[in-house]
Amino acid sequence: MADSTSICSFQRRIRCYAVTPDEELFEVLEDVWPEENAVWIQFPSTAEALEVLFTEPPDLLLVDDRLEGMKGADVVSLVKSENVYRQLPVVYCLAPELLDQVSWSKVEADEFLLLPVDAREARSRLSLTLCRVSRSLDANPLTRLPGNTTIIQRIQDLIDAKEEFGLAYVDLDHFKSFNDKYGFSRGDEVLLMSARILVNTVRGIKARYSFVGHVGGDDFVFILPLDIVEQGCAQVVERFDAIVPSFYDPEDQARGKIVSKDRQGKTREFPLMAVSIAVVANREAKLEHFGQASEIAMALKKKAKENPKSCYVLDRRHG
């Protein structure tokens, strides 16, 4: 099982809290993952747990239903009602007889375990909880594409693996003026369309590895092996330019530009949206760190933006 090397996508030892008076349960939990991958800390009561929980939140929290004082379900609700801790994955442990009484919309746990806890099942459920939470946390809420954490991780992984990859930073020119004239929901339509073009273009190219992520707003990235990344860029540009006019009203489509009034009431014109792509090349696997890649990208992006039409700029530097 992959868990023997790392848990979900964690690259470090994860910290787990168990709020339970049950010593036997705690022993089972401690054996779920190898010691070098996870550390478990037991809190026999709520009172002992809360302060540590709030100042040093763990990667995973397990709450037993059988607690003195504050009830297990209330501890879960307390954690989940605070926006700062909401993303913390919480597993609720309870006796099977209680299942019918739980209202899952009130107890906002992410997973449950039935007492007495079975070690094999616990391993799968806890791993799944971590993976699920990290996926949904990082995903862009609009496009559901992976977000920054995953993007950076993916780039660093490829750097570490000494792959010769091309990292493409994609953004839309004149997206803001489109949004200003047509409103946010029409802007979202364009972002969703762009995401589909990127996903299908990148996936359509048969490559050993590929990736598409959504940084936020009108910023996307994709990764392809260096020798085929240019082919991907050219296709994205061609497809975007062909499809984007359909997202304008007929008059603007016919004019090939948008006409709108600025805050001073002056009439202004903006070209149709275009796509700019800046490609960082990890030629001869010279990159060592993600930070270098993003620095190069920013400089290239400026260059790509100088061209008002859709275009891509490749990082041509050697060594």
Place this chain on the structure above:
Amino acid sequence: MAQDLRTEHKGRILAVKDLPTLPKVLDEVNRLVEDPESSTEQIAKVISYDQVLSAKVLKMVNSPIYGFPGRIASVQHALVLLGYNVIRGIIISTSVFDIMTQSMVGLWEHSVGCALACAEVARQAGFEDPEEYSVSGLLHDLGKVVATVQLPEIKTEIEQVIKDKDIGYRDAERQVLGFGHDRINAWLADHWNLPPKLREGMAHHHKPLSAEFYPAMACVVHVGDFLVRLMEYGSAGDDNVSALDPQALKLLKLGQSDLESILDGLCDKFIEVSDLSFD
């Protein structure tokens, strides 16, 4: 026609779940999809000769799940946005007609002919994006297919009325069903969130000047339908060459000589697709 019977017909038509196509097209497109060497353009070309598959991909890409309903009118664009997996899914889930009738083959040819004719008319009229016009032409008789699939017993009745009274298909539909395929098209286009431009071509090709937003589109399909009937390419289910509305030509600023050059262009197009056959 009793109102409740009309409403019942409409309900049964809009309940359409599975729209079958002709086996030959499905085989061809299946072959392309399973071949890793084939391109989106190749697949788009085959799909764009099939009214049912075209309708399915456009319905899918314009569904709210993708987040931009009513925006995509091009089969090629739809394929780019849907991607390989979804297209493959659509094709796998498409069935073929249990019984292949000659009238279905005729209707398929007529719709391809109309698509080609609409592209020629749009080009001659100086419109920029002929593909949108050809898609609308391709789908202009889709209502006939859906009615046949959903109300098979009524199809026979319509055919009988056409024979007995020597009237056009649309008039027969209106007598038997209470509405014509142009109305069905309008309902389907609304139901499937198709772009308004396509809707108007599909829904107003018999009375093009009644189109509210895109009369030019409706006029192109009207003229395309007329020309393909004139050239007797395929069969729309009756033998009438529908009357050409002179207002439609006027709106498109097309004269006699334009029509002649469209017909010349169309002859070449028909030769190009002469190896295309549906039976």
